Amino acid sequence: MTVDRACCRCEAPLSEQERVLVGLPFSNSGPGGPPLYACLPCARAYARSVLAPPWIGEEIANTEARQASGRGDPP
Numbered sequence: 001m002t003v004d005r006a007c008c009r010c011e012a013p014l015s016e017q018e019r020v021l022v023g024l025p026f027s028n029s030g031p032g033g034p035p036l037y038a039c040l041p042c043a044r045a046y047a048r049s050v051l052a053p054p055w056i057g058e059e060i061a062n063t064e065a066r067q068a069s070g071r072g073d074p075p
């Protein structure tokens with residue numbers, strides 16, 4: 001498994017299956033930087049924050065589904 005990002009809150013290393021997209025930075029003039037990822041527990045905590053994007057619940061559900069169905073599957 002590839003670990004290419006760490007959780008933006010607890011800094012745990014995240015595989016593609018584990019990570020939850022929690023933020024997409026935007027700026028007025030061009031790309032706003034890399035997307036932010038968190039682990040599931042942190043994403044669930046973040047989802048209760050007023051700063052959380054409205055789609056975060058969907059991202060958490062997607063990640064849970066990916067972990068449930070993707071575990072051990074060949075590519």
Ligand SMILES: [Zn+2]
Nearest residue numbers: 007010039042
């Ligand atoms: Zn975390």
